[in-house]
Amino acid sequence: MPDYSDPTPRGWLAFELSILRRLRFRSLVNPFAGEPDLETHVKRWGVRVAANDTARWSWIKSIARVENNGERLSADDLDLLLEDVYVPRHKLRNPALRRWFGETDAWWFDNLRQQAEKLDGEIKQSLALNLGMLTGDYALSFDEGTSELRQPLSRVLRRLHESQAPPFDNGQPNTSANKDARRFIAEQRADLLFLRLPAPARNGNAGVRNALPAWREEWVRGGAEFWDEFEASRAGRLGGRVETKQQYLRLVEELLEAAAHLKSWAIAHTEGGYTTTEELVETIRRVRKVETIYTKDFSELLGTRATIITT
Numbered sequence: 001m002p003d004y005s006d007p008t009p010r011g012w013l014a015f016e017l018s019i020l021r022r023l024r025f026r027s028l029v030n031p032f033a034g035e036p037d038l039e040t041h042v043k044r045w046g047v048r049v050a051a052n053d054t055a056r057w058s059w060i061k062s063i064a065r066v067e068n069n070g071e072r073l074s075a076d077d078l079d080l081l082l083e084d085v086y087v088p089r090h091k092l093r094n095p096a097l098r099r100w101f102g103e104t105d106a107w108w109f110d111n112l113r114q115q116a117e118k119l120d121g122e123i124k125q126s127l128a129l130n131l132g133m134l135t136g137d138y139a140l141s142f143d144e145g146t147s148e149l150r151q152p153l154s155r156v157l158r159r160l161h162e163s164q165a166p167p168f169d170n171g172q173p174n175t176s177a178n179k180d181a182r183r184f185i186a187e188q189r190a191d192l193l194f195l196r197l198p199a200p201a202r203n204g205n206a207g208v209r210n211a212l213p214a215w216r217e218e219w220v221r222g223g224a225e226f227w228d229e230f231e232a233s234r235a236g237r238l239g240g241r242v243e244t245k246q247q248y249l250r251l252v253e254e255l256l257e258a259a260a261h262l263k264s265w266a267i268a269h270t271e272g273g274y275t276t277t278e279e280l281v282e283t284i285r286r287v288r289k290v291e292t293i294y295t296k297d298f299s300e301l302l303g304t305r306a307t308i309i310t311t
Contacts, residue, residue, distance in 0.1 A: 012306055013037055015296045016196075016268060019308045025191035025264060031181035031255070032198050032239065036062045040168075048172035052184040054234060057133060057216035062176030063126035069169040071123045073131075073161060080118060081128050082154050085111045096224035100215040105139055108153050109219060133216045134160050140215065181238060182258045193259045196268040197280075198239040200248045245275055249283045256287045264311060271295070271305040284309060 016038055020028075028042055033051040036058065043049050043066060051062040073081070088107050092098070093114065097106040109132065116128040135157045142150045177184055185193065218224045234240030238251040259265065265288065269280050277293070284290055294308045 011298065013041075015306050016194075016308065017041055019294050019310075020192075020194070020266060023192065023264065023266065023310065027190035028192045028194055029185065029188045029190045029262070030194045030196070031184050032196055033062055033066075033176075034058050034196070036066050036176075038194070039066045043170050043172075043174060044168050046170050046172070048170075048190070049174045050177070050184075050188055050190065051175070052177040052179055052181065054178065054180065054230075054239065055213065055217055056178055057213060057220050059176055059178035060126045060129050060220055061133070063123060064130040065167075066174050067176045068123045068127070068167045069174070070167050071121075071127065072166065073119075073124060073127050077119055077124060077128070078158060078161060081112065081115045082157065083115060085115065085154060087111065094219065094222050096218045097215075099224075100136075100140065100218075105153065109136060112157075113219060113222065129220055131157050131160055131164075132219070136215060136219065180233070182255055185255065185259045185262070188262065191263045193262045193265045194268070195255070195259075195265065197252065197270075199270075200242045200274045245279070248274060249279060252280070253283050253286060256284065260287065265309075267309045267311075269307040269309065271307050277307050277309075280307075281309060284311065 020038075020042065025047065027048040027050075028039075029050040029052070030039060031052045033039060033053045034055070036051050039049045039051045039062065049066050051058075051066050053059055053062070085108055086104070089111070092106060092110050094110050097109050100106075101109060112132050113129075116125050116132065119125050119128055135153055138156055138160075139150065139153060231240070236251075238248075238255050240251075242248045242251065256265070265284075267280070267284065269275075269277060271277050277295075281290055281293065288311045290309055290311055292310045294310075296306045298304055298306055
């Protein structure tokens with residue numbers, strides 16, 4: 001299972017949605033949203049959604065896809081976004097891009113980031129940045145053996161825009177946040193907590209900095225100088241570095257204690273990972289009665305099993 005800020009595999013997402021379909025709720029909060037695919041689907045059920053993540057790239061995607069009920073980029077917006085986007089400046093505003101891209105692509109993303117700031121309003125800027133992240137993921141999916149198949153980035157961005165599903169207005173005040181998970185949960189009032197447990201970080205911030213989503217974080221933040229502060233902000237919190245299984249389970253328990261005011265919980269867990277399902281169930285039971293445990297075997301595809309525990 002990927003880290004909480006990684007995209008969720010399609011089959012895994014289908015399993016999660018199938019379980020949520022069995023529950024009764026009109027509002028949902030997710031403190032570790034990552035790629036907000038689940039939230040986008042649940043929003044179409046008429047559910048009020050509140051998504052959160054400590055990663056800024058995830059927050060921006062949630063503004064574009066969850067909080068946004070109707071705005072789209074116009075043809076003029078796209079023209080402004082891509083104006084002179086290939087033209088090199090005096091120097092890169094974000095030199096961290098050279099860690100991920102060649103010189104030409106680095107200039108393209110650096111200029112695109114600046115052009116996005118010229119669009120009107122937070123939602124349009126987030127829509128532009130979401131397209132930029134999709135384009136960057138596309139570019140990074142090629143290697144030396146397949147690079148000749150790659151299309152120009154400006155053309156890719158326009159096609160990605162055309163292929164995006166229009167925003168869905170569910171008539172609800174959906175929100176997105178970029179906060180510590182416990183603080184976010186304490187502020188929420190909702191029927192259901194959906195908690196996809198983050199994988200424990202045992203190697204400091206080195207793994208986070210080198211994972212694929214790291215390029216998105218460095219791009220939207222405009223550099224790579226923030227990593228030490230980012231890691232320090234997660235110390236002693238679920239999602240941050242842990243040394244032992246007991247420490248990890250204690251952080252899970254502390255987060256659930258902060259969610260005691262929420263009516264129901266659905267907690268997604270990876271079997272065969274850092275902790276066992278039995279250990280997690282025992283941790284949850286110290287806070288609230290466990291109702292049902294659902295499992296699905298993904299061993300052939302991902303080498304593990306998915307578990308969702310409801311209360």
